[in-house]
Amino acid sequence: MTSQPTPAEQTPAATGRAQWPLWEVFVRARRGLSHTHAGSLHAPDAVVALRNARDVYTRRQEGVSIWVVPAAAITASSPDEKDAFFEPAADKVYRHPTFYVVPEGVAHL
Amino acid sequence: MYGSDFEDPETVGQPGASALLDEVESAERDLHEAAARTVATGGSTGPGADAALQDYFDAVIAADQKIEPRDWMPGAYRKGLIRQIAQHAHSEIIGMQPEGNWITRAPSLKRKAILLAKVQDEAGHGLYLYAAAETLGSSRDELVELLITGRQKYSSIFNYPTLNWADVGAIGWLVDGAAIVNQVPLCRCSYGPYARAMIRICKEESFHQRQGFEILYTLARGTAAQRQMAQDAVDRWWYPSLAMFGPPDSDSTHSEQSMAWKIKRFSNDDLRQRFVDMCAQQASVLGLSIPDPDLRWNEERGAWDYRQPDYAELFRVIKGDGPCNRQRLRHRRQAHEDGAWVRDAGSAYAAKQAARRAGKRATEQVAAA
Ligand SMILES: [Fe+2]
Ligand SMILES: [Fe+2]
Numbered sequence: 001m002t003s004q005p006t007p008a009e010q011t012p013a014a015t016g017r018a019q020w021p022l023w024e025v026f027v028r029a030r031r032g033l034s035h036t037h038a039g040s041l042h043a044p045d046a047v048v049a050l051r052n053a054r055d056v057y058t059r060r061q062e063g064v065s066i067w068v069v070p071a072a073a074i075t076a077s078s079p080d081e082k083d084a085f086f087e088p089a090a091d092k093v094y095r096h097p098t099f100y101v102v103p104e105g106v107a108h109l
Numbered sequence: 110m111y112g113s114d115f116e117d118p119e120t121v122g123q124p125g126a127s128a129l130l131d132e133v134e135s136a137e138r139d140l141h142e143a144a145a146r147t148v149a150t151g152g153s154t155g156p157g158a159d160a161a162l163q164d165y166f167d168a169v170i171a172a173d174q175k176i177e178p179r180d181w182m183p184g185a186y187r188k189g190l191i192r193q194i195a196q197h198a199h200s201e202i203i204g205m206q207p208e209g210n211w212i213t214r215a216p217s218l219k220r221k222a223i224l225l226a227k228v229q230d231e232a233g234h235g236l237y238l239y240a241a242a243e244t245l246g247s248s249r250d251e252l253v254e255l256l257i258t259g260r261q262k263y264s265s266i267f268n269y270p271t272l273n274w275a276d277v278g279a280i281g282w283l284v285d286g287a288a289i290v291n292q293v294p295l296c297r298c299s300y301g302p303y304a305r306a307m308i309r310i311c312k313e314e315s316f317h318q319r320q321g322f323e324i325l326y327t328l329a330r331g332t333a334a335q336r337q338m339a340q341d342a343v344d345r346w347w348y349p350s351l352a353m354f355g356p357p358d359s360d361s362t363h364s365e366q367s368m369a370w371k372i373k374r375f376s377n378d379d380l381r382q383r384f385v386d387m388c389a390q391q392a393s394v395l396g397l398s399i400p401d402p403d404l405r406w407n408e409e410r411g412a413w414d415y416r417q418p419d420y421a422e423l424f425r426v427i428k429g430d431g432p433c434n435r436q437r438l439r440h441r442r443q444a445h446e447d448g449a450w451v452r453d454a455g456s457a458y459a460a461k462q463a464a465r466r467a468g469k470r471a472t473e474q475v476a477a478a
Binding site: 018019020022039040041042043044045048055056059060076 | 179226229230233236237240243244248249250306313452455456458459462
C-alpha cells in the first residue's frame with residue numbers, strides 16, 4: 001500500500017531477509033499518570049524492543065515505566081478516527097453529572 | 110520579534126532560542142486545544158462517498174485539527190508527506206557523520222560526552238521520523254533502501270566536511286540553529302504523527318544549538334589561534350547554512366499546495382530572514398563576524414539586509430557534486446551492510462525463543478492430556 005514504486009527485485013528485502021516487527025511504545029511519565037503512546041520502533045523481540053524504547057524515547061528521564069506492544073497485536077476501533085462506533089455515547093448526556101439539576105441548598109453532591 | 114530586540118549583550122545568552130522554544134510550547138498547547146474542538150462540518154459521511162471524505166478532510170485542516178494515520182487523505186497529501194518526512198529522517202541519520210568525525214578527538218571528556226549525547230539525539234530524531242513516515246504506509250526497509258541507493262535526498266548541508274573542532278561549534282550554532290527555525294513551524298503541521306515528532310525534536314534541538322554556541326563562545330575568548338579557528342569555521346558554514354532554507358521563493362516548487370494543506374507554514378525566504386536576524390544579533394554576542402559584506406540593519410524593514418547564498422552551488426551539491434556526497438553515502442551504505450549480521454542474529458534468536466516456547470507449550474499440553 002505504499003505510494004513509492006520500489007523495484008523490489010533490487011532490494012535486499014527481496015533476498016528473503018525479513019524486517020524486524022513493529023512495536024508500539026507506551027511510557028508512564030511519572031507515578032500517578034497512565035502510560036501514554038510515545039511512538040513506535042522495530043525490534044526482533046520484546047526484550048530488545050524494551051531496551052530500544054528506553055534509548056529512543058526516554059533519553060531525558062521522560063518515563064518511570066515502559067510498555068512495548070507488538071503493533072500487529074493491537075485491535076483498533078475503526079478505519080478512521082471518527083466513526084459510528086462512538087455514536088452510542090453521543091446521545092447519553094445523562095452519563096455526565098452536569099445533566100442533573102441540583103436543588104438549592106444541597107451540599108456535597 | 111527576532112533580532113529587533115537588542116538587549117544588553119552581556120545579559121543575553123542566546124536570544125531567539127528561548128523565543129523559538131516558546132513557539133514549540135504554544136504549538137503543543139494549540140494541538141491540545143484544537144483537539145478539544147469538534148470539527149464543524151462534514152457530518153454524515155458514508156463510506157465510499159469520496160466528495161464527503163474530501164469535505165471532511167478539508168474541514169479538519171480548516172479547523173487546525175490533525176489528520177491521523179487511519180483517516181482518509183488525498184493521495185498526493187500522503188505521497189508528499191512520505192517523501193518529506195523520509196528525507197527529513199535521512200538528514201538526521203546522515204547528519205550524524207560530520208560531527209561523529211570529532212567524537213574521538215573532542216578536546217575534553219566533557220565535550221566528548223556532550224557530543225556523543227548530541228549525535229545520539231540525531232539518531233533518535235531519525236527514528237522518530239521514520240516511525241512517523243511508516244504510519245503513512247511505507248516500510249522502514251524501503252525508506253532505508255531509498256536513502257542508500259541515492260534515490261531519495263537528505264539535506265545538502267551534510268555534504269560539507271568538518272575540518273577542525275571549531276566546525277562542531279559552527280554546526281551546532283548555525284546548522285542546528287537553521288534546523289530549529291525550519292522545524293519549529295512544522296510543530297503545527299497538519300499531520301498528527303509528524304507534528305508530534307517535531308515537538309519532541311525541537312525540544313531536544315535547543316540543547317544542540319546551545320552547546321555549539323558555547324563551543325564558539327569559548328574559542329572566541331581563547332588564544333588568538335582559537336579565535337581564528339572559530340571565525341574560520343563560521344566563515345565556511347555561514348552560506349551553506351543559509352542555503353538550508355532552500356531556493357528563493359521565486360523558484361520554489363510545490364510550496365503552494367503544501368501551504369494549503371498546512372504542512373508548510375512559512376516561505377523559504379521568510380524563514381531565511383528569520384534565521385539571519387537571529388544570527389546577526391548572536392554573532393555580536395560571540396564577538397565573531399558573519400562573512401557577509403552586505404549585512405546591515407534595515408530600519409525600514411525592521412530586518413537585516415543580507416547577501417543571498419549561491420544557489421547554483423546548492424543545486425550542484427544536491428545533484429551529488431558537493432565535497433563529501435560520495436563519502437557520506439558510501440559510509441551509510443557500509444554501516445548498513447556491516448549491521449546485517451546483527452539484524453539477522455536478532456531475528457534468528459527471536460525465532461529460536463519462539464520455537465522453544467511453542468515446544469514447551471506442546472509438551473505441557475501432552476503432559477496434561
Ligand atoms: Fe536533529
Ligand atoms: Fe540537532
